[in-house]
Amino acid sequence: MQLTRLELLAPARNAEIGIAAIDCGADAVYIAGPAFGARAAAGNEVEEIARLCRYAHLYGARIFATVNTLIQPEETEEALALMQALYEAGVDVFIVQDLNLLSLPLPPVELHASTQTAIRTPERAKALEALGFKRLVLERQLTLEQVRAIREAVQCELEFFVHGAICVGYSGECYLSQQLTGRSANRGACAQVCRSRYDLVDADGRVLVRDRTLLSPRDLRLDARIADLIAAGITSFKIEGRLKNESYVKNIVRHYRNVLDGFIAGHPGYVAASAGHPEGGFTAAPDKTFNRGYTELMLDGRGLKLASIDAAKALGEPVGEIAAVRGREITLKDAPRSQSVTKLLTNGDGLSFVGRSDEVTGARAEVVQGNRVTLRETTGLVPGMRVYRNWDAAFERELEKNMPRRVIDVAVRYASQDGQTHLTADTSDGLHAEIAFAETADPAKDPQRAREAIRTQLSKHTDIFSFQVETINTDTDYFYPAARINGWRRDLAADLRRQAENRPRPAAPYTPQPAAGTLNVSTLDIPRELLRSRYCIKWELGMCPKLAAKDSMRSGVAQRLYLVNQGNRLQLEFDCARCEMTILPVAAETDA
Numbered sequence: 001m002q003l004t005r006l007e008l009l010a011p012a013r014n015a016e017i018g019i020a021a022i023d024c025g026a027d028a029v030y031i032a033g034p035a036f037g038a039r040a041a042a043g044n045e046v047e048e049i050a051r052l053c054r055y056a057h058l059y060g061a062r063i064f065a066t067v068n069t070l071i072q073p074e075e076t077e078e079a080l081a082l083m084q085a086l087y088e089a090g091v092d093v094f095i096v097q098d099l100n101l102l103s104l105p106l107p108p109v110e111l112h113a114s115t116q117t118a119i120r121t122p123e124r125a126k127a128l129e130a131l132g133f134k135r136l137v138l139e140r141q142l143t144l145e146q147v148r149a150i151r152e153a154v155q156c157e158l159e160f161f162v163h164g165a166i167c168v169g170y171s172g173e174c175y176l177s178q179q180l181t182g183r184s185a186n187r188g189a190c191a192q193v194c195r196s197r198y199d200l201v202d203a204d205g206r207v208l209v210r211d212r213t214l215l216s217p218r219d220l221r222l223d224a225r226i227a228d229l230i231a232a233g234i235t236s237f238k239i240e241g242r243l244k245n246e247s248y249v250k251n252i253v254r255h256y257r258n259v260l261d262g263f264i265a266g267h268p269g270y271v272a273a274s275a276g277h278p279e280g281g282f283t284a285a286p287d288k289t290f291n292r293g294y295t296e297l298m299l300d301g302r303g304l305k306l307a308s309i310d311a312a313k314a315l316g317e318p319v320g321e322i323a324a325v326r327g328r329e330i331t332l333k334d335a336p337r338s339q340s341v342t343k344l345l346t347n348g349d350g351l352s353f354v355g356r357s358d359e360v361t362g363a364r365a366e367v368v369q370g371n372r373v374t375l376r377e378t379t380g381l382v383p384g385m386r387v388y389r390n391w392d393a394a395f396e397r398e399l400e401k402n403m404p405r406r407v408i409d410v411a412v413r414y415a416s417q418d419g420q421t422h423l424t425a426d427t428s429d430g431l432h433a434e435i436a437f438a439e440t441a442d443p444a445k446d447p448q449r450a451r452e453a454i455r456t457q458l459s460k461h462t463d464i465f466s467f468q469v470e471t472i473n474t475d476t477d478y479f480y481p482a483a484r485i486n487g488w489r490r491d492l493a494a495d496l497r498r499q500a501e502n503r504p505r506p507a508a509p510y511t512p513q514p515a516a517g518t519l520n521v522s523t524l525d526i527p528r529e530l531l532r533s534r535y536c537i538k539w540e541l542g543m544c545p546k547l548a549a550k551d552s553m554r555s556g557v558a559q560r561l562y563l564v565n566q567g568n569r570l571q572l573e574f575d576c577a578r579c580e581m582t583i584l585p586v587a588a589e590t591d592a
Contacts, residue, residue, distance in 0.1 A: 004235060007273035008260055009064070009159065010253045011241040013042045015052040017249050018063070022056050023406045024250050024281075025257030027273035029056060030064040030095060032242065033086050036079055038068045038097070038116070040188040042242045046085045053090030058464060058500045059406060060429050061274040062092035066242075068114040070186045070524050071098045080104050092505060095137070097172060097186070100517035102131055108509045110134040112159070116172030116186070118521040120146070122153035129154045131513050135236065140166055140220065141298050141534045144232050151233030158233055162222040163252055163286075164240025166297065166306075168194040168215045169531035169583075172522045176215075176530050179585060180568050186522045196565055200537065203560040214537055214563060217306045221286070221294035223259045228299070230263065230270075247399045248289050254404065255284035275429040276464070281404030288392045290314045298534055302579060307540040315352050315360065316390030319344050320371075322353070322383050330378060332371045332387060345373065350391025353381055362390070407466040410496065412458050412489075416474040425467065425492040433495035435488055439478060447477035457485035462493040464500070530570070531583040537561070538574060538581070545576065562586070 010026035012018030018029040031052065034043045053063045065086045071079050079101065083094060087107035094109060096102070097116040113119060113128045115137040125136055135157035138147065142160075151158060167174060174185055176193050183189040195216050200209040222229065226237065237260065239252055257278060264270045292308040293315070323333040332345075349365040351373070361381075367374040375381075408431075413424045416439060424434045444450035455469045467489055538544045538561075563570040569586045 001269060003271045004269055005273040006230070006260055006264065006270050007159075007236040008253065008256055009236050009238040010249060011164075011239055011244065012052070012249065013039075013242055013244070014044055015048040017246045018052040019055050020246055020403070021249050021253050022059060022061050023278065023403060024253040025261075025278045025404075025406070026061060026253050028062040028064060028093075028236075030066055030238075030242070032066045033082055035082060036069045036071065036075075036188070037066045037242075038114075038188045039066075039242045046082075046089050049086060049091065050089035053092075054501070057090065057503050057505075058497075059274050059276045059408065060500075060503060063090065064093040064095050064112065065091040066095045066114075067101070068095050068097040068116055069188045070184075070520075070522055071100060072524070076100075076104070080106070083107055090505070093135075097522065098517070099131065099513075099520050102510075102513040102516035105512060106510050108507045109505075110508045111510060112137060114172070115139060115161070116522060118170060118172050119150070120170070122149050125150045125154045127519055129156045131516050131519070132510055134508065135159055137161075137238065138234075139171055141170065143298050143301050144228055145301075147229070147232040147234065157235055159236035159238055160222075160229055160234045161220060161240055162226070162229070162237045163220055163256065164244075165292075166217040166220050166240075166295075168217055168535050169533045174531045175526045176570075176583065178526055179530050180565075184524070186524065193565075198563040198565045200541075201562045201564050203562075208561075209541065213308060214540075215535075216292065216308050217297075217535055218293040218295040218308045219291045220297055221291075222296060222299065223256060223286070225296060225299060226259055226263055236273075244290070247396055250282075250399050250403070251284050251289045252286055254278065254282070255286045258284060275427060275431075276406045276408040278404035279407050279466070280402075282395075282398045282402045285395065287317060288395045290390070302534070302539065305540055306535055314390045315354065316350070316388040317344070317392075318386065319351075319389050320387050322381060322385045322387060323371075324383055325378050325381050328376070328378055329372055329374050330381060332373065344389060346392075346394050348391075348393030349389050350393075351375075352388045352390045354386040354388070355380075355382070356384070364391075406464065407461060408464055408496075408500075410465045410467045410492070411470045412467050412492070413471045414454055414458070414469065414473070415471075416476060416478065418475065421478075423488055423492065425496060427465075427496065431496050431499045433492045433499070435491060439476075441478035441480055444477040444479040450477045450479050453480070453482065454485060457482050458489050460486075460489065462489050463497055465493050465496055467492070529582050529584060532575075533581050534579060536574065536579070536581040537572060 007027040009028045010021035012029045012031040018031055021029050032042050056063050084107055093112055095112045095114050097114040111133050112135040113133040119125055119136050120139045137159045140161050177191040178184040180193050181191040183191045197211050198214045199207050201207055291314055295306050320332040320334045322330050324331040345368045347368050352360055352362045354360055363375045365373045408427050410425045410427055415422050419439045421439050422436045426432050451472050458467055458469050561572040571584045571586050573582045
């Protein structure tokens with residue numbers, strides 16, 4: 001039976017975080033080199049990526065290099081030289097946005113089409129597959145139905161984001177940052193202006209909503225939908241976060257490793273895409289990691305609200321509300337449906353406070369005594385404010401000090417027949433080692449005890465391997481000192497380690513496609529349409545003409561709406577036939 005390999009793909013800002021992701025169960029890691037990586041603040045030297053590759057390849061895990069910015073014509077040679085250096089460092093995949101790169105003689109590794117290549121339709125997917133891409137990274141704002149349609153149209157692999165921050169616009173087609181700050185998202189310098197606060201103003205100048213993060217979506221979380229995505233044709237599950245810290249990556253990777261392993265355990269036709277598994281260590285708790293609240297986005301079509309309108313920050317876990325403020329000390333009481341504050345809080349926890357106008361402030365808990373918490377400053381805090389914990393100090397210490405150990409299971413078979421002894425060791429991913437010798441040991445006076453010694457001494461951890469004796473077959477049982485049996489295990493481990501360090505890297509020769517660049521969707525210049533999205537402010541605020549509710553919100557509102565922020569003015573348009581919102585520079589109003 002042909003097994004389907006399911007891949008958990010983790011982000012890494014640097015090599016150390018990438019190694020932590022591998023230890024926590026990632027099958028692959030995506031990371032940027034020193035340039036062209038779509039995250040200017042997350043670049044890495046080639047030597048560091050080589051170190052990460054060496055570690056990942058021990059487990060058959062793969063390293064994807066992000067070369068997913070638009071390339072200036074004068075940078076072409078530099079980009080090609082970097083890709084060659086990354087290939088020589090051991091990189092297994094290039095994730096590409098600029099299709100002009102496909103006209104170059106690229107190194108022979110897999111090419112994946114970045115989500116920034118705007119893969120939203122079967123037609124677009126087929127066009128990119130025809131260029132030689134082994135995998136397509138789909139747009140986040142797709143429904144399951146759209147994913148299935150793309151799956152039916154192409155034969156290549158499909159990858160989908162399952163966790164993390166969401167771009168409010170279609171990936172690769174957002175020019176808000178470039179328009180407002182001069183920093184181009186397609187050059188890796190996005191200023192995240194979608195997380196800024198805006199007023200919503202109508203054409204008559206009335207402020208409908210004041211000072212809210214109107215373009216800030218909640219974070220994606222699809223752990224409950226993994227089976228649905230697999231059924232729709234997804235085989236790679238991607239976690240967002242190349243700018244996130246190490247604790248985020250550890251916690252979220254470990255959680256999704258557990259989810260995928262649970263699915264694989266119940267479905268014999270599926271296997272993990274790499275060898276080994278995390279053993280021991282912390283218990284994952286995704287709610288304790290930074291998030292803006294969670295959403296399943298458009299997976300089932302437009303339904304629940306997506307916005308984190310009150311704040312783009314992480315509120316965290318609800319722990320109660322302020323009952324009293326005395327000097328630097330606040331007293332907390334349980335809010336409805338909250339857990340006990342005395343059970344939750346510890347010294348060093350980070351707290352966030354939400355007032356009646358939904359403004360959010362934060363503070364560190366310096367001393368916790370039951371439901372009384374001493375802060376450095378309590379200015380602005382009043383009774384009735386809701387309290388959340390957005391930094392769990394005890395959990396963060398656990399993440400740092402109690403890491404899992406990633407091990408590869410090894411099945412050992414011992415056989416001794418006609419004076420010849422033979423040991424074999426096999427991993428599930430095809431590594432094989434053996435030892436054979438003519439027997440010189442004395443027959444065992446207690447055969448049962450001798451067999452038990454072999455089983456006990458061989459069934460241990462050595463290096464990255466966890467040995468387990470599967471069979472012992474003999475016509476004569478021999479007595480061996482424990483040191484000799486341990487030596488066999490170490491020799492087998494050393495042989496397996498050498499093989500793991502030298503796993504073959506499949507070649508993926510690529511035929512240059514001179515006209516591929518004509519299929520680029522993104523541009524270096526700013527187009528008239530700054531952003532297009534299925535995220536819709538009218539829907540989020542109950543102003544959608546398709547909604548029957550909140551008529552009072554819609555009545556009397558002038559047709560044209562604007563976002564205003566620090567002197568910047570953006571025009572909103574609504575393509576209701578496609579159920580999409582667009583953002584234009586205000587100058588476009590006089591051009592119409």
